[in-house]
Amino acid sequence: EPEVTQTxxxxxxQMGQEVILRCVPISNHLYFYWYRQILGQKVEFLVxxxxxxxxxxxxIFDDQFSVERxxxxxxxxxxxxxxxxxxxxxxxxxxxxxxxxxxxxxTRLSIL
Amino acid sequence: xxxxxxxxxxxxxxxxxxxxINCAYSNSASDYFxxxxxxxxxxxxxxxxxxxxxxxxxxxxxxxxxxxTVKHLSLQIAATQPGDSAVYFCAENTGDxxxxxxxxxxxxxxxx
Numbered sequence: 269e270p271e272v273t274q275t276x277x278x279x280x281x282q283m284g285q286e287v288i289l290r291c292v293p294i295s296n297h298l299y300f301y302w303y304r305q306i307l308g309q310k311v312e313f314l315v316x317x318x319x320x321x322x323x324x325x326x327x328i329f330d331d332q333f334s335v336e337r338x339x340x341x342x343x344x345x346x347x348x349x350x351x352x353x354x355x356x357x358x359x360x361x362x363x364x365x366x367x368x369x370x371x372x373x374x375t376r377l378s379i380l
Numbered sequence: 381x382x383x384x385x386x387x388x389x390x391x392x393x394x395x396x397x398x399x400x401i402n403c404a405y406s407n408s409a410s411d412y413f414x415x416x417x418x419x420x421x422x423x424x425x426x427x428x429x430x431x432x433x434x435x436x437x438x439x440x441x442x443x444x445x446x447x448x449t450v451k452h453l454s455l456q457i458a459a460t461q462p463g464d465s466a467v468y469f470c471a472e473n474t475g476d477x478x479x480x481x482x483x484x485x486x487x488x489x490x491x492x
Contacts, residue, residue: 371423
């Protein structure tokens with residue numbers, strides 16, 4: 269069964285550094301999402317992406333965040349200047365029209 | 381406040397018994413609901429979904445019930461197995477873009 273894949277599984281970064289989290293959505297999916305989950309808390313929506321543009325974003329997704337689909341297979345989340353509070357699990361999800369979202373296994377981001 | 385929440389944070393169930401996990405939502409405009417299962421170190425895994433024009437949907441060993449009058453959603457797992465031990469989240473969609481709002485999660489532990 270096709271899966272959403274995310275790399276790396278764990279990323280450790282110094283505060284203030286830029287980080288890029290990578291996702292390969294399921295190949296025939298057209299809608300893409302990023303969520304985050306702070307340890308012990310619920311999953312929170314960050315951003316949705318369709319037709320090469322952001323369709324919706326949350327308050328968390330401020331100017332330090334950006335997303336990109338650089339080619340036909342990758343979907344990336346960039347944090348320009350990381351803060352301690354950015355430490356969390358970051359999940360990528362994708363879906364087809366009218367279908368539920370399928371999630372990857374996440375990237376654990378640790379900011380030191 | 382939260383638009384989606386769960387009544388109980390933990391549920392312990394004997395192997396072979398049926399499990400019922402509850403979820404309350406507050407947004408009457410929500411039209412689509414999903415149950416996800418999250419095992420340790422993994423991303424949310426789709427279990428079953430239901431649209432607001434239905435009140436019941438069955439899958440393999442799982443049933444979702446939707447009561448729009450009281451804004452309540454439940455997941456029933458028949459003949460619970462050790463592999464069902466996980467955190468279960470309900471999620472709702474309130475917009476065109478199918479961004480999901482997650483509840484806090486219920487941890488299900490299956491006793492042998």
